[in-house]
Every structure is written in structure tokens, then in C-alpha cells.
Amino acid sequence: xxxxxxxxxxxxxxxxxxxxxxxxxxxxxxxxxxxxxxxxxxxxxxxxxxxxxxxxxxxxxxxxxxxxxxxxxxx
Numbered sequence: 001x002x003x004x005x006x007x008x009x010x011x012x013x014x015x016x017x018x019x020x021x022x023x024x025x026x027x028x029x030x031x032x033x034x035x036x037x038x039x040x041x042x043x044x045x046x047x048x049x050x051x052x053x054x055x056x057x058x059x060x061x062x063x064x065x066x067x068x069x070x071x072x073x074x075x
Contacts, residue, residue, distance in 0.1 A: 003061040005074065010055045011041065019046045019073060021059055044071040 008023035024039040044059045051057055051073060059071040 005058055005060050006042070006071075007056065007058050008042070010051050010053055010057055013046070013049070013051060013053060017046055017049060018069060019044050019051050019057070021057060021071070021073075023059075042071050043068045044073050045069050046073045 006021075006023045008021040010019045011022045012020035021042050021044050022039050023042060024037055026035055026037050028034070029036050042059060044057075045062070045065050058074045060074045062070060062072045064070050065072075
């Protein structure tokens with residue numbers, strides 16, 4: 001099964017080798033027929049600590065690295 005890849009913005013890099021990425025999705029509300037924005041934060045592994053707040057990155061699913069980290073930064 002292929003791994004999911006999501007794109008989002010780095011909102012925190014306070015932890016060592018970890019970044020918090022905010023991923024936003026847009027969809028049409030089934031009843032109101034209006035475009036709705038929903039966002040979710042993911043913790044992702046950043047081995048080199050090279051991503052800063054505001055960077056747009058792609059994250060990929062992986063095996064669990066810690067309690068909260070199940071994603072790694074690709075680009």
C-alpha cells in the first residue's frame with residue numbers, strides 16, 4: 001500500500017529533530033454547499049533540524065518513531 005504524502009506549513013520547531021506541521025484541507029460542505037477549511041497538526045521527524053517556522057514541507061507516513069511521531073519530512 002502506498003504511503004500517504006501531505007503538504008503543510010511548519011508551525012513549530014521547538015523540539016529536537018521534530019517539527020510540527022499544520023496541514024489544511026478544503027472541501028465542500030454537503031448541506032451548505034460552501035467551501036470549508038479544516039486543519040490538523042502532525043508531528044514529523046526532521047533528522048537534520050533544517051526546517052524553520054513558516055517553511056512549506058511535505059510529510060510522509062512512516063512507522064512510529066515515538067509516542068506522537070508517525071511522519072517524516074520529505075521536502
